[in-house]
Structures are given as C-alpha cells and as structure tokens.
Amino acid sequence: MCLKKTNDKLCKKRENEKRVMFYMINLYCKHHHKDYQKICLKTFGSKPLCKECEEIYNYSTDRTDKCIFIETKTFCSACPRQCYKINIKNKVKQIMSFSGKIMLIYHPIIALKHIFVMIKHNFIKNKKLDFKGII
Helix, strand or coil, X not given: CCCCCCCHHHHHHHHHHHHHHHHHHHHHHHHHCHXXXXXXXXXXXXXXXXXXXXXXXXXXXXXXXXXXXXXXXXXXXXXXXXXCCHHHHHHHHHHHXXXXXXXXXXXXXXXXXXXXXXXXXXXXXXXXXXXXCCC
C-alpha cells in the first residue's frame, strides 16, 4: 500500500503492478506447486502462495515500491535499469511466460489491458504496429 499520498496516479500504478504480479505468480503457483495447493485448500487461513512464490512476490513488490522510473516505464522488461537479481529475474521471466498465456482465461480484463499497453508501448517506440512478443 502506498504510504505517500502525494501522487495518486503513481500510487495506483504501483498498486496495479503489484496486483498483476500477484495474479501471475498465483496462477504459476497453482499449476506448478500443486502439492502446496492441496495442503493450502485444506488449511484454514493459509496463504495462497508457497514459500518460494511468496518470496518472489515480496521481492517484486519491494522493487516496485523503490522504482524511480515508475512514472515513465511501462513494464520492468522495458526499464533502462534492471534492478532484479539474475536468478529472480529468470524465475520471473518463467512465471510471466507461463502465466501470460493463461491470463486471458482467468483474468481477461487485466490481460487485455496488459496487451493494450504493450501494443501502445511498441507503437510509440517503433512508430509501427508490432505484435512480436505479444501474441
């Protein structure tokens, strides 16, 4: 949650990034850590993410909170400064690659917004419509 109320637009952008990241990590965890998910469903009050996925989520939210390029960047992959550790960056790429394909099924509005922003970013960057890496 944003502590500074100086810029609501930036606060909403940070919170949106965190929410999308949670949805993607949650989808990945549900499909790849099924043993934990079986235990999670049986235990009242348990967390929806396993320890590994929760650590990745906490790391990513920490990076989002500290991001100095939040005003101008669209996604971390397009950021001029890569602040993720290599091992976590690779894991996040793996999570994004898996979850991105099924987000349209589980969270279609969020997925379509994400696709729209990617197309818009590619158009502004290249001055042409480029769907490479999106579809």
